[in-house]
Amino acid sequence: MFQVLLINGLILGGVYALIALGYSLIYKASGLLNFAQGDFITFGAFMGYFFYDTLKLPFVVAMLLTFLVAFVLGMFLEKFVIRILLSKGVIAIYIVLATIAVSFIIQNAMQMLFGTTTLRFPPVFSKGTWKILGINAQSEAWFCLFVSLLLMVVLHFFVTKTKFGTAMRGAAMDAKAAESCGINTSLTTGVTWGISAAIAGLGGILIGPMYGVFTTIGANLGRKGFGGAVIGGYGNMYGAMIGGMLLGLVETFVAGYWMGTYKNMIAYIVLLLFLFVKPTGITNEKAIKDV
Amino acid sequence: MIETRNVTVRFGGLTAVNDVSIKLLPNKINSLIGPNGAGKTTFFNAISGVIEPDEGEIIFKGEHIEKKKGYQICAAGISRTYQIINLFWQMSVIENVMVGMTTKLKSNFWQSLFSTKFEKNEEKEAYEKAMEYLRFVGLEDYAHARSSSLSYGNQRLLEIVRAMASGAELLLLDEPAAGMNSTEKRELDVLLERILDRGITILLVEHDMKLVMNVSDYIFVMYHGALLAEGVPEEIQANPEVIEAYLGGDE
Amino acid sequence: MNSIKNKNIPKYLIYTVLILALPFLIQMISGTTYLVMILCISLLYMIAVTGLDLLFGYSGQISMGHAAFFTIGAYTTGLLNHYFDMPLWLTIPIGCILPTIIGTILAIPASKLKFHFLSLATIAFGEITYYFLYTSPGGFTFDFKGIGAKPISFLGQNYIKWYFFLLVITIIVFVFKTYLVNSKVGRNFIAIRENTHAADGMGINVRKYKVIAFTVSAFLTGLAGSIYVHFIQYISPESAQQKQSVLFLTMLLFGGTTSIPGTIIGVLFIEFLLELIRPLQEYQMLIYGIMLLVVVVALPGGIYGGFKDLAAKIRGRKKAGTDKTDGKANAG
Numbered sequence: 001m002f003q004v005l006l007i008n009g010l011i012l013g014g015v016y017a018l019i020a021l022g023y024s025l026i027y028k029a030s031g032l033l034n035f036a037q038g039d040f041i042t043f044g045a046f047m048g049y050f051f052y053d054t055l056k057l058p059f060v061v062a063m064l065l066t067f068l069v070a071f072v073l074g075m076f077l078e079k080f081v082i083r084i085l086l087s088k089g090v091i092a093i094y095i096v097l098a099t100i101a102v103s104f105i106i107q108n109a110m111q112m113l114f115g116t117t118t119l120r121f122p123p124v125f126s127k128g129t130w131k132i133l134g135i136n137a138q139s140e141a142w143f144c145l146f147v148s149l150l151l152m153v154v155l156h157f158f159v160t161k162t163k164f165g166t167a168m169r170g171a172a173m174d175a176k177a178a179e180s181c182g183i184n185t186s187l188t189t190g191v192t193w194g195i196s197a198a199i200a201g202l203g204g205i206l207i208g209p210m211y212g213v214f215t216t217i218g219a220n221l222g223r224k225g226f227g228g229a230v231i232g233g234y235g236n237m238y239g240a241m242i243g244g245m246l247l248g249l250v251e252t253f254v255a256g257y258w259m260g261t262y263k264n265m266i267a268y269i270v271l272l273l274f275l276f277v278k279p280t281g282i283t284n285e286k287a288i289k290d291v
Numbered sequence: 292m293i294e295t296r297n298v299t300v301r302f303g304g305l306t307a308v309n310d311v312s313i314k315l316l317p318n319k320i321n322s323l324i325g326p327n328g329a330g331k332t333t334f335f336n337a338i339s340g341v342i343e344p345d346e347g348e349i350i351f352k353g354e355h356i357e358k359k360k361g362y363q364i365c366a367a368g369i370s371r372t373y374q375i376i377n378l379f380w381q382m383s384v385i386e387n388v389m390v391g392m393t394t395k396l397k398s399n400f401w402q403s404l405f406s407t408k409f410e411k412n413e414e415k416e417a418y419e420k421a422m423e424y425l426r427f428v429g430l431e432d433y434a435h436a437r438s439s440s441l442s443y444g445n446q447r448l449l450e451i452v453r454a455m456a457s458g459a460e461l462l463l464l465d466e467p468a469a470g471m472n473s474t475e476k477r478e479l480d481v482l483l484e485r486i487l488d489r490g491i492t493i494l495l496v497e498h499d500m501k502l503v504m505n506v507s508d509y510i511f512v513m514y515h516g517a518l519l520a521e522g523v524p525e526e527i528q529a530n531p532e533v534i535e536a537y538l539g540g541d542e
Numbered sequence: 543m544n545s546i547k548n549k550n551i552p553k554y555l556i557y558t559v560l561i562l563a564l565p566f567l568i569q570m571i572s573g574t575t576y577l578v579m580i581l582c583i584s585l586l587y588m589i590a591v592t593g594l595d596l597l598f599g600y601s602g603q604i605s606m607g608h609a610a611f612f613t614i615g616a617y618t619t620g621l622l623n624h625y626f627d628m629p630l631w632l633t634i635p636i637g638c639i640l641p642t643i644i645g646t647i648l649a650i651p652a653s654k655l656k657f658h659f660l661s662l663a664t665i666a667f668g669e670i671t672y673y674f675l676y677t678s679p680g681g682f683t684f685d686f687k688g689i690g691a692k693p694i695s696f697l698g699q700n701y702i703k704w705y706f707f708l709l710v711i712t713i714i715v716f717v718f719k720t721y722l723v724n725s726k727v728g729r730n731f732i733a734i735r736e737n738t739h740a741a742d743g744m745g746i747n748v749r750k751y752k753v754i755a756f757t758v759s760a761f762l763t764g765l766a767g768s769i770y771v772h773f774i775q776y777i778s779p780e781s782a783q784q785k786q787s788v789l790f791l792t793m794l795l796f797g798g799t800t801s802i803p804g805t806i807i808g809v810l811f812i813e814f815l816l817e818l819i820r821p822l823q824e825y826q827m828l829i830y831g832i833m834l835l836v837v838v839v840a841l842p843g844g845i846y847g848g849f850k851d852l853a854a855k856i857r858g859r860k861k862a863g864t865d866k867t868d869g870k871a872n873a874g
Contacts, residue, residue: 104831403725
């Protein structure tokens with residue numbers, strides 16, 4: 001029982017980590033909350049389904065395409081919605097509401113294109129379950145865990161070792177200073193949103209085989225994923241990874257041993273607790289705007 | 292009327308205010324000067340309750356206020372203005388002043404909700420009192436204009452009179468002359484004297500040395516968080532350490 | 543002075559007649575009482591949105607979980623009615639108390655939070671409420687089935703009678719809201735919204751006032767909910783979800799904050815718009831989203847704010863040298 005919970009917690013945690021990463025990256029880069037993050041997962045799940053089931057492309061190709069399409073959508077959102085609102089001097093809370101609007105639009109768009117019934121994502125691997133370290137779990141679920149962990153590592157290297165990644169960090173820390181160093185902050189901000197959307201999209205195609213594909217699949221995960229970002233210190237990339245994993249583990253274990261019927265509430269209770277008691281999270285990340 | 296004893300404020304490894312003990316001259320213009328980064332605004336913040344000093348005491352009219360919160364200190368009789376103008380921008384000029392008077396208004400929530408006679412009267416009197424304050428600085432014609440529409444100099448005046456409206460006995464003015472032209476500064480000089488006529492004590496932070504020397508009755512000099520010197524303007528102007536600090540340090 | 547009063551009297555007379563005749567007109571024109579029912583729901587939503595306005599428009603605290611208070615009020619009243627068969631003049635007042643208390647309890651830690659964290663906290667609160675109602679301990683809330691409630695006896699299902707009943711209550715709410723916002727309390731709310739730092743410096747106990755704003759806001763929204771359940775005679779957990787909270791927020795922002803006409807316009811417009819698109823159920827979310835986007839992009843002051851600006855511009859051409867707000871009037 002413990003081992004099953006552990007694995008499920010890690011798998012869920014991996015997904016939460018990708019969501020939380022998106023939140024923290026965007027907050028660091030733009031100072032905003034993005035309520036459409038969860039719906040990028042939904043988008044990814046549907047895109048993945050489209051590429052893998054409808055177009056019958058190989059799964060790896062489907063993953064790549066989903067990643068790219070989501071990336072483009074994220075950049076598009078930043079450039080044509082967020083940027084415009086910022087330039088009009090709209091105050092931050094309204095921009096956050098705009099992301100809610102986008103979330104509704106994405107949900108409905110998916111519904112209009114694919115219908116309201118849950119779509120069955122065809123299996124990816126020939127073997128339904130894998131036994132790793134003595135624990136049995138759905139093969140696609142293991143895969144989801146590996147890919148999310150891999151993504152986090154890749155992201156870490158991208159952000160610390162590549163020139164562009166470093167430019168992104170600089171721009172996030174101090175846009176004016178970065179500009180004066182010749183960094184194109186509008187590009188780095190756009191890429192940040194693109195990456196956040198892309199990793200969420202990838203998360204979507206990964207969980208598709210686990211939960212099926214339906215229009216609200218991402219929204220709930222997205223809301224709960226805020227807890228992961230807050231636990232880790234909102235805005236802190238590594239905190240988001242840890243926070244997300246922790247959230248997945250806590251939710252799974254608490255539901256498994258104690259509050260099964262209230263599983264969905266747990267993430268929100270954790271979120272509230274942290275907000276009220278330790279809003280800076282485990283990494284003591286200070287809020288950007290001292291409103 | 293107010294003195295600080297060994298007030299120290301630390302931010303992590305940095306000691307912004309180091310063991311500062313001063314005693315203000317009552318009903319006079321006291322000034323606090325020092326190069327940038329000397330800790331003046333932090334010291335102000337400690338007195339006005341924005342931050343709590345790590346060590347030391349602040350005694351105002353016989354009461355310890357170092358642990359009090361901002362709004363409590365305002366109620367106790369200390370008001371301040373800010374380096375960056377902190378008006379309530381969407382409110383009218385007179386509403387800003389009326390907010391300043393809030394500690395003197397006794398209506399509670401229920402009286403406000405039901406608009407009782409007591410509350411209506413109190414509001415009417417508050418409005419008239421606020422107009423008086425506006426007349427004191429010559430802003431009465433702008434009473435209903437949005438505060439954001441005032442000229443910069445007038446905004447500073449409004450901030451001062453809003454701070455006075457709480458009936459403060461000690462006014463902390465954080466760079467009130469910043470951004471003013473020379474005419475406005477001369478008018479400020481006169482205004483400060485008129486404020487003294489009301490029995491108020493002033494503590495001023497300023498960078499305009501000419502203004503400071505003209506206006507001050509007593510000067511405290513801070514440098515790297517510590518009190519470097521204190522005295523009347525002539526003494527300070529002649530003090531070699533002070534001169535060194537200004538020439539050597541950043542401006 | 544007298545000439546102004548004389549000009550206004552016919553205007554107010556027209557408004558009054560219109561308001562009193564409205565349900566009859568709608569019934570006549572549309573042939574059914576369905577739209578009158580929508581009008582009644584609009585009145586209830588106006589009360590709820592007024593609560594939200596006090597919280598967000600005046601004291602600057604965002605709540606994306608306000609529908610939870612609406613739903614808690616509805617459930618409290620409904621369950622009291624159901625389990626104890628309490629008369630309605632008891633269930634509704636008690637139904638308001640629970641959301642108010644919960645609002646206060648929530649507000650105490652929440653008043654420490656900066657806006658984006660506050661939005662997350664209110665969302666969490668809303669979702670927790672939803673899940674709690676959906677799978678309540680022992681099923682005392684009847685979970686996903688929702689609960690039914692008896693209508694108010696002397697009103698029954700007569701929507702026209704309901705309209706006047708609700709109209710009276712709404713007007714009372716508006717009157718008290720006006721008293722409150724024109725008082726020291728309202729001023730302090732705005733001061734907190736404008737500049738929390740300076741508000742503290744000017745002697746306002748910011749946390750206390752934030753909690754007061756939250757409490758009053760929860761009360762009003764809870765009141766709307768507890769009457770709602772007797773009107774529609776049904777409530778289910780879905781009403782506590784974020785979607786409904788966002789709807790309230792959209793109505794508030796669309797009409798314009800800190801203004802009663804704004805609240806009226808915002809609620810009526812959105813509510814009737816939703817009715818219009820009812821046949822297009824599948825596009826509902828899309829239209830919600832677009833509406834919200836339009837509000838944010840084009841009308842940060844809300845429709846009423848937009849009208850006011852327009853009216854001021856027109857008036858500005860007639861009277862020179864107005865000293866009212868908006869001008870960049872400078873002096874030496």
